[in-house]
Amino acid sequence: MASDRLAGRRAVVTGAASGIGAATAARLRADGAQVFTADVQGEVDFVADLTAPDANARLVDAAVNAMGGLDTLVPCAGISAFHPLEGHDDAYFLRVIEVNLVTVFRLIRDAVPHLKAAGNGRIVTIGSTTSSFGDEGLCAYSASKHAVLGLTKSVAAELGPFGVTVNCVQPGAIATPMTAPAFSDMPEFRTFWENKAALRRLGQPADIADVIAFLCSDDARFMSGHGVWVDGGAMVRH
Numbered sequence: 001m002a003s004d005r006l007a008g009r010r011a012v013v014t015g016a017a018s019g020i021g022a023a024t025a026a027r028l029r030a031d032g033a034q035v036f037t038a039d040v041q042g043e044v045d046f047v048a049d050l051t052a053p054d055a056n057a058r059l060v061d062a063a064v065n066a067m068g069g070l071d072t073l074v075p076c077a078g079i080s081a082f083h084p085l086e087g088h089d090d091a092y093f094l095r096v097i098e099v100n101l102v103t104v105f106r107l108i109r110d111a112v113p114h115l116k117a118a119g120n121g122r123i124v125t126i127g128s129t130t131s132s133f134g135d136e137g138l139c140a141y142s143a144s145k146h147a148v149l150g151l152t153k154s155v156a157a158e159l160g161p162f163g164v165t166v167n168c169v170q171p172g173a174i175a176t177p178m179t180a181p182a183f184s185d186m187p188e189f190r191t192f193w194e195n196k197a198a199l200r201r202l203g204q205p206a207d208i209a210d211v212i213a214f215l216c217s218d219d220a221r222f223m224s225g226h227g228v229w230v231d232g233g234a235m236v237r238h
Contacts, residue, residue: 005217007032009122010067012059014050014107015077017042019176020126023205024074027213033072036063040077050077051098056106064114071118072216073111075104076126078144080178082137093140100144101151108155121164122216125152126208127227129235131170149227156225165224167215172231174203198233207232 011028015021016037025035037044038059046062048055064070078100083092104125115121130142131149149168156166173193175183183190183202194201211230214220229235 002030004032005219006072006213009033009072009216010063010069011035011072011074011122011216012038012063012070012107012111013074013076014038014059014103015075016044019076019178020171020174020205020208021074021076023209024076024212027206027209028072028074028216031213031217033216034067036066036070038077050103050107056103057110059107060110060114069118070111070114071120072122073107073115074124074126074212074216075107077103078126078178080138080141082182083140084137085139088139093143096140097144097147100141101147104148105151108151112159115159115164116162119163120218120221121159121162122220123152123155123159123164123166124212124215125149125166125168127152127168127170129170129172129229129231131168131227133235152227153225160224165215165220167220167223167225168227169208169211169215170227170229170231171208172197172203172229172234174205174208176205193234196234197231198236201232203230203232 011033013025016025017039025037028035038046040049046059125148127149128145131145134142152166152168208230
């Protein structure tokens, strides 16, 4: 349900052309925030490969110029695919780390002066159930998402004195364009996660976006440094 609880907030959302990023941008706008969107392609405000060394600095500058400031970051851009460990090449492993972790670090780093100046900054990173566990064929993805959770905790400790809260949403199995091939090519994989979730369904991007909006709001003003499971109860039993 839309509200005005984010009125006055100025947010950057990456990975905003589809999936969780698109749902998040829509939800933040519905709650009154200005939102500046970025992705490698699509109908967004800033089109760039954010793995380029200067891309996140340019994104921050463009967002500040467009909105008159910046106080909220939601880096949603990420990649994932199954790769068995045997024969796993270096290039793909490093690409996953670069997209899922390094770009998040750079965006936060380059936005720090604006977040500090705001006095009530919000950062919501996107982890995974694999931020806390592992899974076959996902060594690169799991390593990157473990690191995102660690980064979140460290940034929360460093920026807390400036009024900035930093939390990590840990989605379970979510039906997005990125996960669609796995769920369609391996129906047993979809069935496994539907049955594993206590709510007996896959998550939808809006399920994650709604929690992100809460964490960006003043309702979450005393919550920082945490991983927040949004998985339909999938991990209540492992």
